Amino acid sequence: MKQNELQSIKGLCEQEINTTANWLVRSITMSGGSRASYTPFIGWSGEYPETSGYIMPTLYKTAELTGDQKYFKATKVLMDWLLSIQNEQGYWLSGHEKSKNRIPSVFNTAQILLGLSSMFHYTGDESLLDPICNSGRWLSSLVDLNGIFTAGSYQGSYNPSYYTRVAWPMLEAGFILDDKRIIDKATKVLSRINNLRNSSGYVDKSEFIEGQSAFTHTIAYTLRGFIESARILNSNDYDITIDKMINKLYVFTGKNRGALPGEFNSNFEPTSNYVCLTGNAQVAICMFHMYEKCGDLRLVDCAVKLIDTIQNKKSKIIQRMLPNTRGAIAGSSPFLGRYMRGRFPNWAAKFYLDALLLKNDFINQELC
């Protein structure tokens, strides 16, 4: 047994977990929010409620793994801040704290709800029930009979397909609260989006801006929303969509040795040469979850390659020159690729950390 190699892979994974988690902790301000991104020579952006929401459970899981109290504290700080800025109707505003023209946001509220629901599952903290209820019911009140959100979208009436990732937290809330109305509305959203799958396996409207190419970031949002919703509902209704998306992403990952093209068109054809690193991490997470369902080790190998690509594309030179980037994950590789050009988003680090935690679990299960 090549023990040295195993120790090296395991050690590197643990090191990456720590440096990435430390960067996320550094992104948190005194007032309690995680700042959306860091831009070299410009600095940090404003605190971002949406991503602060789903960073909470990531840091909590890191705390459980490492036992490091600073991650527990960071989780608490994020939670307190988010609860302090929640509107009494249950929503959170779009954008980050320095953004202009902020509106009540369906997607942002849903991501924070996801974080709160996860924290409820981990801690059983009943003080979270009211915020969960308020946000779940607010989201549900906006869904019409056709599964469309009638307000709260980034762009007018456009309901993108990555709203499966709104349905998912709605289901979490619905089951926590035993609220069938929320569950029913979430299911309507999922059914509508499921019908948007085309013959290539792409789910139409997975893109940020309708008609443009979709980043793997939003494609993975769509996919993960289906995977988690299927799990919660114990449903096979989305299996075909999930399988087709997984298979396409698996093939492109394999063909490109982990460097998944950053954008795809509606025929599920790549339209870019750069890698959306956030998307890589998110797709890796989806692969791990699908492995849990079907047991196909090839999916884990795919996930490992996606994660290794992110790791390999970190520039040690930049990290040494700019200490604020140590542990950060860029939006794209090359750095000036179209997704989050020239920036290190906090959600890239979050998803990378989630993927690393899953990889670490797998290593411990299989090799130790």
Add this chain to the structure above:
Amino acid sequence: MTRVLITVGNYNSKAAIILINELIEAGVKVDGLIVIRRLNVKRIFQMSRSYGLSFMKSKLLSLLGPGKRAEIGLVEKRFKEISTRTNTLGKLIKLHNMSVCKANTLNSSSVVKFINSLNSHYVVYSGGGIFSKFTLDGINTPVINAHLGKIPNVRGMNAAEWSFLLGQKPLVSVHIIDYGIDTGKVLVEQEYNINNVKSVLDLRERALLAGISATLYFLAHGENCSNKDNITFTRHCYVMSSLFTLMCNKRLREKGKIL
């Protein structure tokens, strides 16, 4: 007498040299070789674009010489049994008066002309890249390949390793090369022994030698496989990550109970 052409991806490939020697010993006439020059500017440029510089470093080293990590143990042992008169491609070509076509890619017009001019019974694939649809349509000779896994269950790269990890029987499949990757009609299936296998490299070498044996079997005896219609092709296998190679090594050793 069966006549074949052989594709070779590496002029120093011991596996190819073993294959050719065994074919000749079995009475198969090797009409010629298609030798692909792997170290060419176009290929280097394409690979650096696709895979980046760090991958290129390791890949260039392997292109410059024989696949050293693949040629320890069984393959090396078999290679050493070959007479010094026939232990290089150059010697084989001269001794058996083989025609040679050297090209930068399998899919060049010179390769197509070469294959069609010799009118051999089969082209035996032993490396050099992937045949394009255009090339396959242009040649008049079927191409056969020994794939190191069961088709359609385990298609693609690292088939021997994936076969093991996915709980498939250790066997090789000699098949016709068609437009897809490892999708062609299966001609011969041959199992190989993985008792006391020491490592992934050992596993691959056993599979490789079984592939040579299965190719010989087909050329001597014909098909031994009844193909079913409406085969469902499963997920393609890609080159394993280093983590998975490590896992495969661990499981092989556990299976072989090596301490």
